[in-house]
Amino acid sequence: MRIQAFKTAPPAPTSSAPPSAPAPAEGGRRSRRRGTTLEDALLRAAWEELSAVGYSKLTMEGVAVRAGTSKAVLYRRWPNRAQLALAAYRHRAPSVADQIPDTGDLRDDVMAVLRHLRRSSEEMSPDTLHGLLAELRTMPPDLMEVLPGVMMTILRRAAERGEVDLGKVTPRIAALPGDLLRHQFLITGRSVSDDFLSEIVDEIFLPLVGAAPRGGLDATRRPADE
């Protein structure tokens, strides 16, 4: 036989606030949230918890407490941890496609995209990424499709400027810099260095698309130009 919750007693009107929730105003109880307001708060809490403790230590209970609610409210919306974490990521992550760089120089554009991608990787710990991938079995396609699109735009502009020959560019090549960055991040579990980005671009990507790395191959950067 189950022991059920209080039957009539109101939940202690004074000082029954959740332990360390984002402050339910003060003193009294916060009004009950619903709809989008609540959902936003849940996703924000999930993201904060994810950043704070990482995926492997992410618990539904933890998210619920941080959001000032309970597990049931989470399970009503997402079937499990992985889906919640993914939703939290999508809810917050700014897309690479939001601002496609256009510096007038292919190398600069590509570096800008890679730095952006690195920044957005850093927001998600490797632990989180692996955990997600392990539970989702596969990377959600929409997260993979953005980058090649962005790269193609950049390359098309470079082709118009005569920097590259579009005929040499296959989808695989367009995806290459992003793939290598992601691989490195997954394997080393740490954010990649600027040198690594330069290597990708100068040793591999630019040669493949037929654009000589401007000024010398000393990597990291290049001398004054024109």
Add this chain to the structure above:
Amino acid sequence: MRIQAFKTAPPAPTSSAPPSAPAPAEGGRRSRRRGTTLEDALLRAAWEELSAVGYSKLTMEGVAVRAGTSKAVLYRRWPNRAQLALAAYRHRAPSVADQIPDTGDLRDDVMAVLRHLRRSSEEMSPDTLHGLLAELRTMPPDLMEVLPGVMMTILRRAAERGEVDLGKVTPRIAALPGDLLRHQFLITGRSVSDDFLSEIVDEIFLPLVGAAPRGGLDATRRPADE
């Protein structure tokens, strides 16, 4: 106060064999294993369990039962699941370095290495790889260092035949085919296709090391060249 196991009764000499263990001989009890014999059996059981259910469903209890022993015996040797799984992998995986192909042709050599690598990936489900990476935080370096070494050997031989210019080959480029294969495996969660391997080699690797993809362009092909 604890309720402890039988005090004097011998553990039911007849038919108390572990549920589905690899057959403890028959009828009676198997003799008690020790040392290397036992350790081998444990690692083999761990690998079998890993292949059978994947890392996310791998339990110490499951391995113990399969090995016909108990959890304590496992914990005496490995501090946790991840270390056990890693040990099981190392114990069984044949290294790529064991047989470096030498066909007399760079493309064939590289394809052979990639196929070997693919085969050995297939033995470990993506789920397992992600799970391991998530818990280990980072790929054990020794698992990463083998491949570039093998590739350099192949490339050196190709250079002696005049197929490539070693001066063009950086460590990053040597590691490239393996990295791309691993990335694809991690992201898609499935074994990669032959076409994918050809793409890597013909579109990316060979051009970078200055060796034209031989003859047939039928694979994924490339714009008319020379």
Add this chain to the structure above:
DNA sequence: CAGGATTAGATACTCTCTGTCTCTTATTGA
């Protein structure tokens, strides 16, 4: 504005798994 529908928030509960510990006894080695 009243009353019904919805569902937030609180809490209990079941299950599974990790990692630890204790106990008995088979096996080894001196």
Add this chain to the structure above:
DNA sequence: TCAATAAGAGACAGAGAGTATCTAATCCTG
């Protein structure tokens, strides 16, 4: 022969996932 070692059995404590049930706050409709 006998003491030291460790295998194998299983109890146990604790954490967390996911489910279920209840009360009451809020919304919506008439």
